[in-house]
Amino acid sequence: MILYPAIDLKDGQCVRLKLGRMDEATVFNDDPAAQARAFEAQGFEWLHIVDLNGAFAGEPVNGAAVDAVLAAISMPVQLGGGIRDRATIDHWLEKGISRVILGTAAVRDPDLVRDACRAHPGRIAVGIDARGGKVAVEGWAEESELAAEELAARFEDAGVAAVIYTDIDRDGILKGLNLDATRALAESTSIPVIASGGLASIADIEALLRPENRIIAGAISGRAIYDGRLDAAAALDRAAVTGSIDQGKQADLVILEFPSYRFIPYHLAVSSVEMVIKSGNLVFDRQNGGIVYC
Numbered sequence: 001m002i003l004y005p006a007i008d009l010k011d012g013q014c015v016r017l018k019l020g021r022m023d024e025a026t027v028f029n030d031d032p033a034a035q036a037r038a039f040e041a042q043g044f045e046w047l048h049i050v051d052l053n054g055a056f057a058g059e060p061v062n063g064a065a066v067d068a069v070l071a072a073i074s075m076p077v078q079l080g081g082g083i084r085d086r087a088t089i090d091h092w093l094e095k096g097i098s099r100v101i102l103g104t105a106a107v108r109d110p111d112l113v114r115d116a117c118r119a120h121p122g123r124i125a126v127g128i129d130a131r132g133g134k135v136a137v138e139g140w141a142e143e144s145e146l147a148a149e150e151l152a153a154r155f156e157d158a159g160v161a162a163v164i165y166t167d168i169d170r171d172g173i174l175k176g177l178n179l180d181a182t183r184a185l186a187e188s189t190s191i192p193v194i195a196s197g198g199l200a201s202i203a204d205i206e207a208l209l210r211p212e213n214r215i216i217a218g219a220i221s222g223r224a225i226y227d228g229r230l231d232a233a234a235a236l237d238r239a240a241v242t243g244s245i246d247q248g249k250q251a252d253l254v255i256l257e258f259p260s261y262r263f264i265p266y267h268l269a270v271s272s273v274e275m276v277i278k279s280g281n282l283v284f285d286r287q288n289g290g291i292v293y294c
C-alpha cells in the first residue's frame with residue numbers, strides 16, 4: 001500500500017484546508033521544497049501535490065513552488081490542480097512530474113484524458129472528488145450530476161494509471177477515510193483507486209490493510225501527517241508490503257488478491273500485491289517473502 005504525503009499549495013505555501021474551503025487554510029510550512037525534502041527523508045516513496053489556487057483558477061498558479069519541489073527531491077511526484085489542457089499536461093510531464101491528476105477536465109473533457117493516456121501511458125491519473133455522492137469540480141465550488149462510479153466507468157479502457165478518490169465531506173477534518181465508498185468505487189472499476197480525505201491516524205492504515213480493503217491501492221495523508229497524529233515511520237512500516245517492487249518497471253500481470261487479477265501494463269502504483277509476472281517470469285511473490293527474480 002502506498003502512502004502519499006500531500007503538499008497542498010496556496011499562495012506558495014504548504015497549507016491544509018477544511019472541507020476544501022480556501023478561507024479555512026492552516027499554513028504548515030512556507031517552504032514547500034523543504035517540506036518535500038522532509039517527506040523524502042522520512043522514507044515516503046511518492047509525493048502528492050495539489051495547486052489549490054490552480055484548481056480554482058483553471059490553470060497552474062503555484063508553478064514556481066512545484067519547480068522548487070522538483071529540484072529538491074528525487075522521489076516521484078503526482079500533481080493536480082488547474083491542469084486542464086494538453087499543453088499543461090505535456091509541460092509538467094516533461095518537467096519531471098511523474099503523474100498528472102485531471103479533475104475538472106475528466107468531467108468536462110473526457111477526450112483529453114483519453115488522448116493524454118495514449119500519449120503518456122501510465123502517467124495520467126483522474127481525481128474524483130465527491131460531495132454527497134456527486135462529483136465536484138472547479139476547486140469543489142461546483143457540483144456535477146455524475147456519481148463517482150459513473151465517472152470512473154468512462155475511463156475503464158483508457159489506460160488511466162490511478163483514480164484518486166476524495167470524500168470532500170471528510171477532507172481536512174480528520175474524520176477517518178471513507179473506506180466503504182472508496183472500496184465500492186474500487187470494486188466498480190479496474191483502475192487502481194487511491195483513498196483521500198479524512199485520514200486521521202494509524203487506525204486508518206490498519207483498516208486499509210484489512211482483506212476487504214486491500215483492493216484500495218493507497219492513501220493520501222494531509223493534516224494528520226502535519227500535526228503529528230500520524231507518525232510517518234509507524235505508518236510507513238505498517239503500509240509496506242513484504243519485499244519491494246521496482247515502481248518504475250512494467251509488468252504483464254499483477255495479481256492483487258486471490259483469485260482476482262488485473263493486467264497492469266504500466267507503472268506499478270498498486271498495493272497489496274500478491275504476485276507480479278514480467279516477461280513470463282514470476283518476479284514478486286508476497287507469500288514467499290518478496291522478490292523472487294529480477
Ligand code: AMZ
Pocket residue numbers: 017019020021050051052054055056058080081082083084101102103104105127129137138139140166
Ligand atoms: O480543496 C479543494 N478545494 C480542492 C482540491 N484539493 N479543489 C480541487 N482540489 C484538487 C483535487 C484534484 O487533485 O483533489 O485539485 C485537483 C483537481 O484540479 P482540477 O483543476 O483538475 O479540477
